[in-house]
Amino acid sequence: MPETLPPPPPEELLRPVAHLRLKAAALLLLTLALIAGSVLYLLYARGAFEPTQRLVLIADDSEGVSVGMDMTFSGFPIGRVRRIELAGDGNVRIAVDVASRDAHWLRESSVFTLVRGLVGGTTIKAYSGVLTDPPLAAGAARPVLRGDATAEIPQLMATARQLLDNLQQLSAPDSALNDTLAQVRQLTQRLNAPGGALGVLMGNEQDARKVLQTLDRTQQLLARMDAVVARADRQVFGAAGQPGLVAELRATVAQASGLLQDTRQSLTRVDAVLAEAQAVGANAREASADLGALRAEVEANLRKLEGLINDINRKWPFARDQELRLP
Amino acid sequence: MFDASLDRLWRGAQRWALGWWRIIDLGAVVLVLLLSPSSYGRGARDRLARQIYTDTLPILPGFTALAALLSLVITHIVVVTALSYGLTRYALEMVIRVLVLELIPLTAALFVAMRTTIPSGAQLARLRQAGVLQAWRARGADPLRVELLPRVLAGAYASVTLAALSCVVALVMAYLGVYGLTTAGLSAYTRMFGQVFTPSITLVFTLKTLLFSLAVALIPMAGGLHPPPPGALLGQDGAAPASLARLFAVLLLIEALSLMGNYY
Numbered sequence: 001m002p003e004t005l006p007p008p009p010p011e012e013l014l015r016p017v018a019h020l021r022l023k024a025a026a027l028l029l030l031t032l033a034l035i036a037g038s039v040l041y042l043l044y045a046r047g048a049f050e051p052t053q054r055l056v057l058i059a060d061d062s063e064g065v066s067v068g069m070d071m072t073f074s075g076f077p078i079g080r081v082r083r084i085e086l087a088g089d090g091n092v093r094i095a096v097d098v099a100s101r102d103a104h105w106l107r108e109s110s111v112f113t114l115v116r117g118l119v120g121g122t123t124i125k126a127y128s129g130v131l132t133d134p135p136l137a138a139g140a141a142r143p144v145l146r147g148d149a150t151a152e153i154p155q156l157m158a159t160a161r162q163l164l165d166n167l168q169q170l171s172a173p174d175s176a177l178n179d180t181l182a183q184v185r186q187l188t189q190r191l192n193a194p195g196g197a198l199g200v201l202m203g204n205e206q207d208a209r210k211v212l213q214t215l216d217r218t219q220q221l222l223a224r225m226d227a228v229v230a231r232a233d234r235q236v237f238g239a240a241g242q243p244g245l246v247a248e249l250r251a252t253v254a255q256a257s258g259l260l261q262d263t264r265q266s267l268t269r270v271d272a273v274l275a276e277a278q279a280v281g282a283n284a285r286e287a288s289a290d291l292g293a294l295r296a297e298v299e300a301n302l303r304k305l306e307g308l309i310n311d312i313n314r315k316w317p318f319a320r321d322q323e324l325r326l327p
Numbered sequence: 328m329f330d331a332s333l334d335r336l337w338r339g340a341q342r343w344a345l346g347w348w349r350i351i352d353l354g355a356v357v358l359v360l361l362l363s364p365s366s367y368g369r370g371a372r373d374r375l376a377r378q379i380y381t382d383t384l385p386i387l388p389g390f391t392a393l394a395a396l397l398s399l400v401i402t403h404i405v406v407v408t409a410l411s412y413g414l415t416r417y418a419l420e421m422v423i424r425v426l427v428l429e430l431i432p433l434t435a436a437l438f439v440a441m442r443t444t445i446p447s448g449a450q451l452a453r454l455r456q457a458g459v460l461q462a463w464r465a466r467g468a469d470p471l472r473v474e475l476l477p478r479v480l481a482g483a484y485a486s487v488t489l490a491a492l493s494c495v496v497a498l499v500m501a502y503l504g505v506y507g508l509t510t511a512g513l514s515a516y517t518r519m520f521g522q523v524f525t526p527s528i529t530l531v532f533t534l535k536t537l538l539f540s541l542a543v544a545l546i547p548m549a550g551g552l553h554p555p556p557p558g559a560l561l562g563q564d565g566a567a568p569a570s571l572a573r574l575f576a577v578l579l580l581i582e583a584l585s586l587m588g589n590y591y
Binding site (some may be wrong): 017020021023024025026028029030035037038041042044045047049067069070077115309 | 373375376377379380381383384385484485488491494495517518521522523524529570
């Protein structure tokens with residue numbers, strides 16, 4: 001196909017533009033300003049002009065953590081993850097740059113968590129319970145607690161399945177719970193019947209009837225006991241015009257008191273008698289001592305007399321033969 | 328029959344290889360000329376200033392308005408959808424990623440190609456047909472320097488300027504669309520912007536914008552500078568449809584590469 005295009009009109013190429021250089025320079029400046037402004041805004045947005053302090057979080061797993069993600073405090077971003085590295089002991093060191101103007105929210109007692117949500121990314125959160133604690137030093141290393149919502153799902157599912165199985169077993173037609181409920185229904189029916197509670201407690205009708213009889217007899221017994229006690233009361237405390245045991249006892253006690261008084265006087269007299277007897281005894285003792293001496297004298301005289309008789313016997317010529325002779 | 332089809336296939340492959348080679352060759356030549364100080368003489372500067380002015384300024388307000396409207400509409404759609412799913416936290420980030428990172432640079436490049444560089448390439452083709460380029464060469468001037476370099480530079484410049492301005496406008500519109508006329512969300516917005524534009528994404532974005540501008544500026548010029556091979560179809564304005572197809576293919580390729588760089 002031959003080229004049959006018309007030549008360009010010359011005025012299209014040569015049309016003059018007023019203040020061309022100025023306008024072109026302004027346009028260039030606009031472009032440069034746009035690009036430079038964008039670059040500066042980007043640097044500002046990425047925190048290049050912000051004084052920061054370093055915080056190292058130590059985690060056992062860096063899954064979901066990315067460079068540039070925020071660390072939040074009460075939902076407000078106060079720091080950015082700058083570097084993630086594997087430490088010598090196998091832990092993960094997450095270096096976070098915390099803006100100096102927000103660093104006062106972090107205290108020595110602050111707690112850091114790394115949470116993976118079901119939707120959205122991982123978040124690093126800081127919690128400061130005691131804001132009066134000393135502020136966290138620059139370059140401090142802190143352990144980070146992991147809370148993984150998705151990691152708990154399998155465990156949760158297993159537990160839920162177990163729970164559902166248990167529920168199924170519980171609600172099955174031949175389950176223990178069902179039997180229990182049936183028995184409870186029977187029990188309720190028996191309770192609702194006349195004399196139900198006693199029947200439930202005793203197990204059968206006869207025993208329940210016996211309990212009722214026992215109760216009746218107990219009631220009768222109590223009535224009789226009442227009468228006995230009333231009689232005893234009357235006897236002990238007396239009735240109208242009839243002194244009771246207590247009044248008689250009181251009179252007896254008065255009589256006993258008189259008797260005791262008499263006894264005391266008698267005893268006093270006995271004391272006097274005893275004193276005289278004592279004096280008689282003393283006299284008798286003296287007399288006994290004289291009797292001893294007398295006795296000794298009598299004994300000596302008797303001994304002398306015996307000796308004298310013996311002498312006479314020896315000396316007596318008519319000594320008799322005193323020996324008896326049998327034929 | 329078989330020989331004829333094989334011959335046609337061979338010629339087609341030759342045309343394809345020639346077309347791409349001319350683009351690469353022209354790109355290298357233009358880069359050399361760009362880096363040569365002698366390309367910026369007084370006459371060349373005037374010509375360059377005029378080309379930049381006529382290529383960029385007429386389309387700048389229209390495209391900026393279009394970008395603002397597009398940003399507002401897309402922001403509204405995304406925010407309303409995210410609200411219904413309870414994902415408003417991620418709505419703004421998605422708006423910035425979709426609009427500023429992907430849509431706006433591509434739209435700017437296509438807009439510049441349609442309004443500036445493709446007509447400029449057609450103009451170059453007409454000049455070539457009218458023998459103006461040969462006339463320059465006969466007078467001892469390099470037609471590449473006189474006619475081509477200002478057009479390429481102006482096309483690339485227009486593409487970069489439109490992308491930059493419309494990105495800024497899209498950022499402002501996204502903020503206004505989400506927060507309204509208040510400065511309350513400025514710090515949160517800035518922080519989120521900083522999180523989206525990580526160094527690697529910023530590098531990919533910059534490279535993508537530059538490559539878009541180069542492709543948009545170079546490929547239509549390469550089509551206009553050289554006569555189309557015999558048998559090729561010509562469009563109404565003289566630009567070869569083959570060069571347009573190449574332009575779109577290259578833009579798509581750059582976009583795909585940038586997506587891979589960002590998200591893989």
